[in-house]
Each structure stands twice: as structure tokens, then as C-alpha cells.
Amino acid sequence: MHSIELSLGFKGKRTYVHGSDMLNATMQSIMDHTPHARIEKLDFKIGTMTSHLLNCCWWPRSTPQAPAGKDIANFTFYLDGVEHEGRLTQAEGLAEDRRAYDESLIESNCRYSDARHSISLTNMPADFSSIEVLIYLNKALHLKELCLPTGCQWVFCRWESPKWPLSHDLSGVELTIEQTLGTRLSRTCIELGAEQIGTIYFSALKVD
Template sequence: MTKKKLNFCFKGSRDYIHGTDIFNELKNCFNDSLNYENTMLDLSFHGIAKKKLDIVEDNATDAKVVVKFYDTNDDKKTYYLVENKDDIVCRYDYAENKIVELSKIDLDLGKINLNKDTSYSLIENIVALNKSLLENMFKEAFGKWYFTRLQLKKIPLNYYLIRLEFKSNFNFKLTKTEIFLDNESLGFIYFSLV
């Protein structure tokens, strides 16, 4: 059963729906039903979406994205995002380098910080920072970095300082980075090198 049709534009020069746009669209879609401070999130990407997506509640083996919301009572709601046949016909500019230019990186400690406003969303900042951290830490690695999973202890409404700390690399199939907002651990972001 289709819960909702989602609308997307391509970000920058990409020919696939960017994970940050999926996160932001889900946040908008569920805005009225989420208790942000008491909702944990597990968002995982199972493929690249090049067409528009629908949210369905039934388990979908062809899902490009799976999102799970948990509340403080451990009640879980799972939704699946599946491609439909509708083409994406729009595109918008995205100056990812603006985020990176405002950040400070410490390769010896595997950390990157952002303490300035970029005008981009929280998830856009986090993804751009993590990509920059990984590209600088693993310059010899060949391929393209993809945002593959996000685990949050809560969905923040406000934030100021963002700090990412690299935690582990599973042979580039999966990297794990811890997210800190205002010096409090928020969760983890995972990337894969393809």
C-alpha cells in the first residue's frame, strides 16, 4: 500500500537522488508525527534511486531505502522507499565546497569540525563534512564515496557545533563516523566506497 509519493530534484550534477534529499523529504513528510527529541532513526540505503520514490509500509524487497523510527518505548515503525516509473525532471545547484571551506579538519585525530552557518540543512552539512574527511584520510582510495546509513539517537531541531570523528573502516565496504552536535554524541553516519 502506498503511503505517499515523494518528489525530488537532482542535486548539482548528480544523476541519482541524493541521500540528504531523501532524509530532508522524510523529515518533512513525518514532521507532524515525530517527537524529535524522543525519536531514534535508522536510515539505510540499499541502492541508487534514479526515479521518483514512493513510501510504502509493506516490506518491499526492491526498496532503495529503508527507514526505521523508534521511540523511547521501543515502538518501531518501518517504511520502505521504492522507485516508481516517474522521471525526475528538475535539478538545483549545490555548492558542497562552501560547507567544506568553512570546516576545520584534523587528519591526525580523524576529526572535522564546523562551527559556522552554511545555510544548508544539518544532514547536508554532515554528509559533506564526512565525505571531505574520508577523501582526505584515504587519498589513495579509488572510487566514489556514497552515504549508505545514518543512525541517530534523536532528530535534532537545533544545533550549532558539528564535529565528526572517524571510528572505523571495514575495507572501504563501510566506514563509520560518529556525529557530535554541541559536543553531544548524536549517532553515526556510514559511507561506502564504490
């Protein structure tokens, strides 16, 4: 089993670790450990929000492991054709770092289509990761297309993609909500050109 403590912090005024940072840090750790490996069939699920530091563990699925600590997220992927699974678990201590995060820089580069019920990106903004941009676009699309239950907010809870990493230039990417599961869970298709590059799930989370 491979294990590493992730270096995570907060975005803007948020008091929880953003899901995009969990996903990016996890996959960067795996790529750093196996820099030339092929990563495919990624499925990353966030179970709960947290403000804590996180440990990231992964292993071949043929040799099951049980890392200690409260589960925050779990994931599966193929590494050079070998199926793996992993967990993010809560570590000792709270995240402390904080960085500015201005989503208006993404907003100014997105375009909503009422006719297509979709949202697209005109130009890739600088200094944002691909997953940060996709999460923002999906949030904007949800606020246009879906009725948010009272006292809730849309949060990123799951990512699926046939391969990783994503292209850094997502100019022209288009998102379309393809299914709603009740009033609290949705699935969005992400296409770049003629290729589906991923699927993103949002959950309507109750806000205290």
C-alpha cells in the same frame, strides 16, 4: 500503512537522487503526518542509487507490510515509543527537478585537524540542511583520512541517530571516523558539544 510519493530532484550536476534528500523527505513526511510525535532511534539505510521518483511507506513493526516496487532504502524508528519500519520504493517516472548546489559554501566553514584526525564546522552555512552539511564534512574527512579504492567514490549509505530532527545550527560539530570495515565501508561518530548526535556510514561505490 502510510504511503506518500516523495517530491525529489537532483542536486547540481548529479544524475541520481542524493541520499540527504531521501532521508530529509522521508522524515519530513513522517513529521507532517504526526507533527507532535517524538521520533527516536532512527536507522536509515540506502541500498542503491536511483534517478527515479520514490514512494515512501511506513507502518508499526507489529503489523508487517510489503509495499510494491523495487526497494531503494529501508528504515526503522520509534514514534512516541512505538517501533515502526518503512521502505522507499521506486515509483513510475524519473525525477526531473534540479537545483543549484554549491558545496564550497560548506567547505569554507570546515576545519580539518591532523592531530585529532577529525573535521569540524566553524559556522553553519545558510540554505543547507543539517544532513547535507554532515555528508559533505564526512566526505571531506574521508578524502583526508582514507585511501579510496581505484575507480570508486565515497557515498552516503546509512544514518543512525538517537532522535530526529537534528539541530539546525551545527556550528562546532565534530566528525571522527571510528571504524573502517574492510576498504569499502566506514562508520563515523558525530558529536556536538559533549553529545553524540548521530552515526553516519559511507560506502566506496564503484563508478562506471
